[in-house]
Structures are given as C-alpha cells and as structure tokens.
Amino acid sequence: SKCYAIRADIYSAKELPKHSAQQTETSNNSGNQVPSATLYVYRLQDTTLATSYKVHLNNDSVLCTVKSGYGASYKIYNEGPITLWAETEKRQELKVDVKYGHSYYIRCGVKNGEIRMQPVLQLTDNNTGIKEYKESARKGKEHNVNYLYREH
Numbered sequence: 001s002k003c004y005a006i007r008a009d010i011y012s013a014k015e016l017p018k019h020s021a022q023q024t025e026t027s028n029n030s031g032n033q034v035p036s037a038t039l040y041v042y043r044l045q046d047t048t049l050a051t052s053y054k055v056h057l058n059n060d061s062v063l064c065t066v067k068s069g070y071g072a073s074y075k076i077y078n079e080g081p082i083t084l085w086a087e088t089e090k091r092q093e094l095k096v097d098v099k100y101g102h103s104y105y106i107r108c109g110v111k112n113g114e115i116r117m118q119p120v121l122q123l124t125d126n127n128t129g130i131k132e133y134k135e136s137a138r139k140g141k142e143h144n145v146n147y148l149y150r151e152h
Contacts, residue, residue: 086119105129
C-alpha cells in the first residue's frame with residue numbers, strides 16, 4: 001500500500017557476533033548466579049547542541065545511543081575482547097578485554113572535528129568512573145539495565 005512509508009534493509013551473516021544486546025528486567029530472582037562483568041556507559045552533561053551518536057558493540061550491533069546526561073549499565077556474560085566504536089565524522093574505537101567480576105566505566109563525549117563533532121570513548125578508572133557515572137545518572141532521565149547474553 002502506498003499510504004504507509006515502510007522501508008526495510010535485510011542483511012545476512014554466516015556467523016552471528018558472540019555478543020548481542022537485549023533489554024531485560026532489572027531484577028533477577030533466580031538463585032543461580034551466572035558469571036558476568038558490568039559495563040557502565042555514560043556521558044556527562046555538556047553544552048553541545050544535540051550531538052548524539054550510536055555506540056556499537058563489535059561488528060554492527062548497536063549497544064546504545066549516547067547524548068548529554070546519558071547513563072546505562074550492561075551485564076556481559078562472555079569473557080574476552082570486545083570492541084566498542086562510534087562514528088560521526090571519524091570512527092573512534094575502544095577495545096576492552098572483559099574479565100568476569102570486573103566493572104568497566106566507559107566515558108563518552110565529543111570533540112571538535114573538521115566539519116562536525118567527533119565521538120570520544122574512554123575507559124576510565126573505577127574511582128573516577130563511579131563518581132562520574134553517578135553524576136550522569138542523577139541528571140539523566142531513565143537508566144535501564146541491559147544484558148549481553150551468553151552464547152548458547
């Protein structure tokens with residue numbers, strides 16, 4: 001029907017990425033503790049004019065869209081290296097070697113580019129990360145906990 005503007009792109013892949021994002025409820029009532037690490041992604045309040053960008057996990061999985069005052073946490077159920085990346089004018093990558101039981105704080109931001117703002121992804125130490133994440137969570141609106149599920 002021409003009264004609906006629906007467009008879709010279909011992609012195929014021989015192998016699915018090891019990590020995928022899926023939103024779930026924040027509480028887990030099961031007695032079995034599954035080994036995991038926690039990834040905190042945040043961006044402090046800034047004055048840039050609505051510059052937001054998508055943070056991708058590994059190949060093309062979109063983890064989140066960060067904007068000023070954003071903060072969310074993610075459980076990761078796979079150990080090993082992951083690559084977080086974002087792209088506006090230029091691509092910025094951050095590699096993290098995930099270990100069970102550890103917390104990783106990813107500070108997102110922007111810097112001036114030649115034409116437009118460029119993304120910044122930084123792995124911060126836990127002391128700085130805890131303080132800054134709480135600051136972004138206090139000013140942000142909603143903060144969901146998402147989980148990166150273990151490959152079955």
